[in-house]
Amino acid sequence: MNSPVAPFDFHRCLEACAQGDRRALQALYDHEGARLLGVARRIARDDASAEDIVHDAFIRIWTRSASFDPARGSARGWIYSITRHLALNSIRDSRRETVLDEADMDTTPTLQGGFDDVDLWSGSAKIYRCLEKLQPAPQRCILHAYVDGCSHAEIAGLLGAPLGTVKAWIKRSLKALRECLE
Incomplete structure (x- = not known):
């Protein structure tokens, strides 16, 4: 009889990293x-x-693991947030811009078209269902921000929407996603 596999404990792993346990970082x-x-x-x-x-x-996870605050979010989310922010900063620092024209917009992934090239979505049926509940414009904002790595201003340009509207859509959509995933 197979025994169930315990889920990976990100919080405990970060605590061990904060104590200097290199095996935790390796895990x-x-x-x-x-x-x-x-x-x-x-x-x-x-x-x-x-x-x-x-x-x-x-390196940042290792050096800042003691600063993780579980009251502000999940340990796994914290790890992904660090990676995402570093990636976005890298793009901004190198001043590389991807200019999308109308032809590119037609090939931008949508939920209905799947995410064949995005490893992030494999096995994420619950987030997929929650994303489908969002209205089309806020849904595209979330996808552009968290999948494509676009800034709020870039999303506003892509959608032809005011910057404040894009920020509000993202804020409300993240709240709705959090509630849906609970």
């Missing part, structure tokens, strides 16, 4: 490294940059 890397690389690769659109971003993310 975290073994468990999430490939998925974090997928997130960084999707945002940076470059394998070498994505690898550097993940390397820097794990």
Whole structure:
């Protein structure tokens, strides 16, 4: 008889990192490294940059693990947030801009079209269902922000919507997603 596999404990892993346990960092890397690389690769659109971003993310996770506050969110979310922010900063620092024209907008992934090239969505049926509940414009804002790595201003330009509206859509959508996932 197979015994159930215990879920990975991100919080405990971060606590161990804060205590200087290198094995905890290795376990975290073994468990999430490939998925974090997928997130960084999707945002940076470059394998070498994505690898550097993940390397820097794990250094930051190691050096700042003691600052993780579970009252502000999940440990896994904190780890992904670090990676995502480093990836976005890398793009901004290198001043690379991806200009999308109307033809590109037609090929931008949507929920209905699937996410064949996005490792992030594999096995995430619950988030997929929650995203489907959002209205189309706020849904695209979330996808542009968290899948494509666009800034709020870039999203406003892509959608032809006021910046304040985009920010409000993202804020309300994140709240709705949190409630849906609970």
